[in-house]
Amino acid sequence: MDSALPPASSHNKAAFAFIFVTVMLDMLAFGIIIPVLPHLIVDLIGGSIAKAAVWTSAFGTVYMLMQFVFSPVQGTLSDRFGRRTVILISSFGLGMDFIVMALTPTLWLLFVGRVISGICAASFSTANAYIADIVPKEKRAAAFGMMGAAFAVGFIVGPALGGFLGHFSIRLPFWVAAVLSLINFCYGFFVLPESLPPERRTKRFDWRHANPFGALVLLRRYPQVFTLAAVFFLINLAQFSLNSTYVLYTDYRYGWGPQTVGYTLGLVGLCSGLVQAILVRQLMPKLGERRMIMVGLPLCVVGYLFFGLSSVAWVFLLGIPFLCLGGLAGPPAQAMMTQQVDPHEQGRLQGALTSLASLAGVFGPAVFANLFALFISDHAPMHLPGIAFVLAAVLLTGATVLAHYAIQHFHAVPAAQPAENAAARLGSELSPVADIIAHEPVTNDQPESPR
Incomplete structure (x- = not known):
């Protein structure tokens, strides 16, 4: 199949690379401000750390809430007007927003x-829909x-870079984040081709599909997608x-300071990156998506x-490779969902999935943090500092059961076939990164779509 694809243009060769860089730079820009945002809040409210903690929590909640609300909006917009327009507008908006936050003299403007x-x-969500297209x-x-x-990569480099830049000025990381986002916009403006041709777009923008709860209705129309989406959540x-x-x-149980925490989080990020970038690609032809x-x-x-049951630090560290290898499950689950959904609804699917992830971010931190506080307090039903991680293990045990049910009833559908035509239009050499993917052998784990 790959040998029959037409040569790619210079714009098309950079398509996959741009999407990869877009996600990396956006995550990098997000990570850069993590170490300094709470300190900027402290400065703007007059030095009260207690009040700053409340505001920092509110900032995190509203960020995830906006993702929950607007991910299906952007996904539906991309199904109607194309992926390129939505991605570029978002990159430009993010860059301008970081400039506003770098200059803001008031807390309410920082909140906005x-x-x-x-x-x-x-x-x-639109970036993921672009991948499903090509x-x-x-x-x-x-x-x-x-x-x-x-x-x-963004998670590893971003916070470390933000902490370094914050030594010079608490607002400098915001300026760097703005530059990264605007460079991303300029690069994409000149090199990013559209992945969704007009004939495959939806005819009109439907608010019923764009609201987060309406977008989730899409998942109910595809039973396997609905179950795998629950696993994803x-x-x-x-x-x-x-x-x-x-x-x-880790501070409470092992006495780790910021430096040790930083090193171990960097190790988690590095191992996760290796699993996602290398092991997923290497194991897919051997195991297939379901396995x-x-x-x-x-x-x-x-x-x-x-993580949750280790009383000594070295046993805790043994959990890192297991946790990172768990990342093998996410990409194939997401790929299986795209195979069940019509091509013109890929944006809505990715918007719905991003909304689910954001919804988890709205409620998850409060649940886990309060459980941790309860189980180390004098009123704890039992002393279990790692209760948050034990609960996470229970949740993933349930996810395993759901996944087993979903893949037992999974079957490929013709809806995914047009995506191959989109890939053919963009060419087999989308980028050096995409070239790695394009020349992987095809897994036989799934039956062929009926022709």
């Missing part, structure tokens, strides 16, 4: 800036794995046990149990 950041960052169905798991690697919900308790838990899911989820359960 965070709201806009959440709206613009919802373009991740990558054949049998290679999408590897492609989504590369997107996971882009997230990991549980995976994301479990991950917020790390976001909300990792620093406090990858059923291998990855139990490994993640083991990793969380190591």
Whole structure:
């Protein structure tokens, strides 16, 4: 199949690379401000750390809430007007928003800036829809794995760079984040081709599909997608046990300071990136999507149990490789969902999935943080500092059961076939990164779509 594809133009060769860089730079820009945003809030409210903690929590909640609301809006807009327009507008908006936050003299304007950041960052759903457009169905798991690697790179480099820049000026990281986003916009403006031709777009913009709850109705129309989306939600919900308790838990139980926490988080990010960028691509032809899911989820359960039940630090560290290997499950699950949905609804699908991840971010931190606080308090039913990670393991055990049910009833459908034509239009050499994916052998784990 690959040898029959036409040569790619110079614009088309950079398409996959741009999407990869878009996700990486957006995550990098987001990560850069993580170490300095709370300190900027402290400065703007007059130095009260207690009040700053409340505002920081509110900033995080509103950011995820905006992603929940606007991810299906952007996905539906991309189904109607094309992916390129939505991605470029979001990159430009994110860059301008970081400038506003760098200059703001008041807390309320910084809060508004965070709201806009959440709206613009919802373009991740459109980036994933772009991947579904240009990558054949049998290679999408590897492609989504590369997107996971882009997230990991941003997570590793962003906070470290932001902390370094914050030593010079608390507002400097915002300026750097703005520059990265605007460079991304300029690069995409000149090199990014459209992946969704007019004949495959929806005829009109429908608000019933664009609201987050209306977008979730799409999942109910595809039974296998609905079940796998529940798995996707549980995976994301479990991950917020790390976001909300990792620093406090390791300090409480092992006495780790900021430097040790930084090193171990960097190790987690590095291992996750290697799994997403290399192992997913290498194991897909050997295991197939279904086995990858059923291998990855139990490994993640083991990793969380190591985290939650280890009384000594070296045993805790043994959980890191298990937790990162759990990342094998996400890309194939996402790829299987794209195979069930019509091509003109890929944007809505990715918007709905991003909304689910954002919904997990709205509720997850509060649940895990409060459980951690309860189980180390004098009123705890039992002393279990790692309760957040134990709960995460329970959630992923449920996800494993759901995934087993979903893949037993999974069948390929003709709806995914037009994506192969889109890949053919863009060419087999989308980029050096995409070339790795394009020349992977096709897995026989799934039956061919009926012709």
